Amino acid sequence: xxxxxxxxxxxxxLAFTSILERNGxxxxxxxxxxxxxxxxxxxxxxxxxxxxxxxxxxxxxxxxHKSIQTxxxxxxxxxxxxxxxxxxxxxxxxSEEQNNWSxxxxxxxxxxxxxxxxxxxxxxxxxxxxxxxxxxxxxxxDGEQILSDYKKELSTKELFNQENFTYDDIxxxxxxxxxxxxxxxxxxxxxxxxxxxxxxFNYLPMKEAKGEMxxxxxxxLSFTKAIKSSCFMVPLGQQxxxxxxxxxxxxxxxxxxxxxxxxxxKKLQSFLKVPYTILDYKAGxxxxxxxxxxxxxxxxxxxxxxxxxxLGTRGIIYAPALAELLYDAIENETELDNELNINRFNTLLN
Ligand SMILES: Cc1cc2nc3c(=O)[nH]c(=O)nc-3n(C[C@H](O)[C@H](O)[C@H](O)COP(=O)(O)OP(=O)(O)OC[C@H]3O[C@@H](n4cnc5c(N)ncnc54)[C@H](O)[C@@H]3O)c2cc1C
Numbered sequence: 297x298x299x300x301x302x303x304x305x306x307x308x309x310l311a312f313t314s315i316l317e318r319n320g321x322x323x324x325x326x327x328x329x330x331x332x333x334x335x336x337x338x339x340x341x342x343x344x345x346x347x348x349x350x351x352x353x354x355x356x357x358x359x360x361h362k363s364i365q366t367x368x369x370x371x372x373x374x375x376x377x378x379x380x381x382x383x384x385x386x387x388x389x390x391s392e393e394q395n396n397w398s399x400x401x402x403x404x405x406x407x408x409x410x411x412x413x414x415x416x417x418x419x420x421x422x423x424x425x426x427x428x429x430x431x432x433x434x435x436x437x438d439g440e441q442i443l444s445d446y447k448k449e450l451s452t453k454e455l456f457n458q459e460n461f462t463y464d465d466i467x468x469x470x471x472x473x474x475x476x477x478x479x480x481x482x483x484x485x486x487x488x489x490x491x492x493x494x495x496x497f498n499y500l501p502m503k504e505a506k507g508e509m510x511x512x513x514x515x516x517l518s519f520t521k522a523i524k525s526s527c528f529m530v531p532l533g534q535q536x537x538x539x540x541x542x543x544x545x546x547x548x549x550x551x552x553x554x555x556x557x558x559x560x561x562k563k564l565q566s567f568l569k570v571p572y573t574i575l576d577y578k579a580g581x582x583x584x585x586x587x588x589x590x591x592x593x594x595x596x597x598x599x600x601x602x603x604x605x606x607l608g609t610r611g612i613i614y615a616p617a618l619a620e621l622l623y624d625a626i627e628n629e630t631e632l633d634n635e636l637n638i639n640r641f642n643t644l645l646n
Pocket of ligand 1: 303305308309326327328329337338339340341342459460461486488489490491506507509541578579580582583604605606607608609610612
């Protein structure tokens with residue numbers, strides 16, 4: 297018998313697996329992402345502030361303080377760098393926006409992040425006549441690289457199975473749950489937006505938000521900060537940048553669209569005045585929940601089945617902190633906060 301089967305190895309599955317390893321638990325992973333036909337997109341930015349409204353995102357500051365420890369654990373484990381702090385420079389569009397920035401930066405909750413001084417700096421190729429508002433303590437985690445490095449190690453140890461999970465093959469036993477002849481104490485589902493195909497948890501109100509992004513190269517621009525205008529432009533180093541992302545609540549496909557591409561290029565060209573080349577183009581689906589809160593907890597009828605989902609637009613910040621909360625709930629029977637607990641949707645279960 298093993299302790300856990302983890303289904304889905306995105307940011308949520310990765311974070312949960314790292315806790316299992318640190319606690320000496322036995323486990324297997326199942327994930328169907330093959331990196332060729334990929335629909336898992338990891339933009340990687342961590343930013344606890346909603347820059348549209350100048351307000352903190354829900355519990356993001358608190359969660360990030362917990363979560364960064366997991367990324368640092370991976371840095372130590374693989375002796376490499378995954379966390380890249382930088383500033384975000386928000387392009388201000390008018391003197392009114394300059395004023396709004398100054399007012400917001402004076403709020404107690406924002407002082408740690410928003411720099412009160414408007415930056416009137418000139419950068420060749422970036423149009424910003426009203427200057428920039430600078431946001432500190434933000435950056436990027438190279439989630440794709442952690443996933444790839446960890447997957448390699450887990451595969452070598454024969455703990456990683458690259459396959460589709462077959463829901464019909466679960467059998468509930470007295471003290472365990474059986475899958476393909478192996479007994480587990482618990483199954484944790486961390487399938488992202490694909491939870492809509494999970495017959496045990498598809499009653500939960502997932503509201504998928506498709507997003508597309510570009511990876512571009514700008515030979516004439518070596519900028520180390522992220523730019524926020526009508527879209528983000530995030531530095532990857534060596535004149536490469538991520539440009540993103542779109543939001544589409546109707547299209548549930550993982551296809552790249554011409555509309556998405558042209559929307560991003562239009563937004564990019566509103567502030568970028570030097571040539572660029574598109575190197576890559578990605579589409580994914582954000583696992584967003586109707587009430588914009590995560591989905592954590594135990595199935596109301598099958599006590600060996602658990603879920604870790606609903607990371608929405610901020611998987612980097614939330615995944616490790618939420619994985620810890622779920623692990624504590626399973627192993628130490630700690631209560632999950634009502635805002636996170638899937639039991640808030642019990643009335644939706646037939
Ligand atoms: C364009 C875009 C840009 C983004 N940028 C950022 C950003 O900058 N910062 C940030 O924090 N967040 C960002 N996000 C959001 C972030 O990507 C998500 O919050 C995060 O990926 C969710 O992680 P997850 O592990 O829950 O799901 P996923 O990443 O979707 O991982 C789920 C995994 O489970 C596997 N799976 C699902 N079903 C099965 C099955 N039946 N059998 C086997 N395997 C299965 C999938 O293949 C996948 O590998 C962005 C999202 C998009 C789309």
